[in-house]
Amino acid sequence: CEAGPVDDAVDWTDLTRPTPAWFPAARLGIFVHWGAYSVPAWAEPTGELGTIDEATWVRHNPYAEWYWHTIQLPGAPAREHHRTVWGDRPYDDFLDLWKAESFDAAAWARLFRQAGARYVVLVTKHHDGIALWDAPGTGTRNTVHRGPQRDLVAELAAAVRAEGLRFGTYYSGGLDWSVTGFLDPEQPLLRPNDAAYAAYAAVHVRDLVDRYAPDVLWNDIEWPDAGKHRGRLGLHELFRHYYDAVAEGVVNDRWGETHWDYRTSEYQHARENESAAVWENNRGIGLSFGYNQVEGPEHSLDAHAAVRHLVDVVSRGGNLLLDVGPTAAGEIPELQRRTLEGLGAWLAANGGAVHGAAPLSPAVATASDEPWVRWTATPTTAYAVVDAAGDVTVRADHDAVDWAASRTPAGTAVEAQPVDGGLALRLPPADGPAVVGFPLAGTVGPRA
Numbered sequence: 001c002e003a004g005p006v007d008d009a010v011d012w013t014d015l016t017r018p019t020p021a022w023f024p025a026a027r028l029g030i031f032v033h034w035g036a037y038s039v040p041a042w043a044e045p046t047g048e049l050g051t052i053d054e055a056t057w058v059r060h061n062p063y064a065e066w067y068w069h070t071i072q073l074p075g076a077p078a079r080e081h082h083r084t085v086w087g088d089r090p091y092d093d094f095l096d097l098w099k100a101e102s103f104d105a106a107a108w109a110r111l112f113r114q115a116g117a118r119y120v121v122l123v124t125k126h127h128d129g130i131a132l133w134d135a136p137g138t139g140t141r142n143t144v145h146r147g148p149q150r151d152l153v154a155e156l157a158a159a160v161r162a163e164g165l166r167f168g169t170y171y172s173g174g175l176d177w178s179v180t181g182f183l184d185p186e187q188p189l190l191r192p193n194d195a196a197y198a199a200y201a202a203v204h205v206r207d208l209v210d211r212y213a214p215d216v217l218w219n220d221i222e223w224p225d226a227g228k229h230r231g232r233l234g235l236h237e238l239f240r241h242y243y244d245a246v247a248e249g250v251v252n253d254r255w256g257e258t259h260w261d262y263r264t265s266e267y268q269h270a271r272e273n274e275s276a277a278v279w280e281n282n283r284g285i286g287l288s289f290g291y292n293q294v295e296g297p298e299h300s301l302d303a304h305a306a307v308r309h310l311v312d313v314v315s316r317g318g319n320l321l322l323d324v325g326p327t328a329a330g331e332i333p334e335l336q337r338r339t340l341e342g343l344g345a346w347l348a349a350n351g352g353a354v355h356g357a358a359p360l361s362p363a364v365a366t367a368s369d370e371p372w373v374r375w376t377a378t379p380t381t382a383y384a385v386v387d388a389a390g391d392v393t394v395r396a397d398h399d400a401v402d403w404a405a406s407r408t409p410a411g412t413a414v415e416a417q418p419v420d421g422g423l424a425l426r427l428p429p430a431d432g433p434a435v436v437g438f439p440l441a442g443t444v445g446p447r448a
C-alpha cells in the first residue's frame with residue numbers, strides 16, 4: 001500500500017500495510033462489464049481513452065456501457081441510433097429486456113481460469129445505478145427483481161472461487177445517473193457529493209463486503225466528497241471494516257483519497273500511475289468495456305497482441321485487468337473468447353515468465369522494440385520474451401545471466417552465445433513470442 005501525503009481530514013496511517021503479495025503475483029485478471037447497457041450494445045469504436053480529446057470523446061463515446069449518457073447528447077450518433085432502433089423507449093426498458101438466458105457462471109469461470117487469469121472483477125453497479133445484486137435501497141432496480149431475476153454477483157463469485165480464482169467487485173461510487181440524473185451531459189464527470197448519496201453508496205459497499213467478501217474493492221471515478229470522513233459511513237471506517245473482513249483484500253486508487261493498495265491506469269489514461277510499486281492497467285479486448293456489437297477484429301486485441309500487452313505490463317511491474325463484455329444473453333462474444341483462449345494457450349507454455357514474475361533489473365537487461373524484447377524475472381531466473389524468430393541478438397549483461405543454460409520454459413534448449421553487449425540467440429519457430437529463461441548469476445534479480 002502507498003500512503004501518499006496525509007490528508008488533513010483523514011489520517012490513513014493505521015490502515016497502511018504492504019500490499020498483499022497475491023495481488024502483484026497474480027499479474028492477470030479478468031474484468032466483466034455486464035449490465036442493461038449490454039442490450040443495446042452500441043457505441044462508436046472511436047479510439048482508446050487517453051488518445052481522444054474530451055469534446056470528441058463525450059459525443060462519440062466508444063464505451064458501450066455509457067450508452068444512457070451518450071444518447072442524451074444532441075448530435076451524438078448514438079442518439080440517432082437509439083431513435084432509429086428503439087424509438088423513444090426509456091433506458092430502463094433494457095433492464096427488463098436483459099434476460100441472461102444463456103448465463104453459465106461455471107463456464108465463464110472455467111474460461112477465465114483457462115485464460116490464465118488469477119482474479120476476476122465483476123461490475124456490481126455501473127454509472128446507470130442498476131445493481132447486479134439485491135442492493136439495499138435500489139427497490140426493484142436490480143437484477144434480482146427484474147430482467148435476469150438472479151443474484152449475478154453471488155453466482156459469479158461462487159463459480160470463480162470454485163475454480164480457485166479470487167473474486168473482486170467493481171462499484172461506481174463516483175457516478176450514478178439514476179440518483180442524480182445527468183447533471184450536465186457536457187461535463188460527464190460532474191458527480192454527486194451530498195451526504196445522502198454518500199450514505200447510499202457506503203451502505204452498498206458495506207453490503208458487498210458483508211455478503212461476498214470481495215478480494216478486490218474496485219471503486220470508480222471517485223468517492224462522494226460527503227463520504228470522505230471518519231464517521232461510521234465514512235471511507236476510513238469502510239476500509240477498516242473491509243480489511244477486518246478480508247485480511248488480504250485490496251482497494252484501488254479511485255476513491256479521491258491518498259490511501260490505496262495499488263494504482264490504476266485505463267487504456268492510455270493515467271499512465272503516470274504505472275510508476276507506482278504496484279499498479280494495474282485496465283482495458284477491454286476492444287475499445288469498450290461493455291459489449292459493443294459494432295466492434296470488429298480491427299478494433300480488438302487478438303491473442304498475439306494480448307500476450308504482448310500483458311508481457312509489456314508485467315515487465316514494467318504491473319497487472320493487466322483485461323475486460324470482457326458479455327452479451328445480454330450471457331455469452332462471451334466469439335472475438336473475445338478467441339483472444340482469451342489464445343492468451344491462455346500461450347500462458348500454459350510460458351506462464352513462468354508472467355505469474356509471480358517482476359521486472360528484471362535494468363542493470364542486467366533492457367527492453368527493445370526491434371527486435372521486440374521484454375524482460376521479466378523471478379529471484380532465480382531472468383526471462384527474455386522475444387517476439388521474433390530465428391537468429392536474434394538481445395541486449396543483456398551476460399555476466400549476470402548464465403547464458404549456457406538458457407532454455408524456453410517449455411523446455412526447448414536454445415542456442416545462445418555471448419556477443420558484445422548481449423546475447424545471440426537462435427530461436428525455435430514459435431506461435432507467438434518466444435520465452436527464454438536464463439538462471440540469474442549472483443544476487444542480480446528483479447527490482448524489489
Ligand SMILES: CC(C)[C@@H]1NC[C@@H](O)[C@H](O)[C@@H]1O
Nearest residue numbers: 063065066220221266282289
Ligand atoms: C476502467 C473501467 C472500470 C472504466 N472506468 C471508467 C468508466 O467510466 C468506464 O465505463 C469503465 O467502467
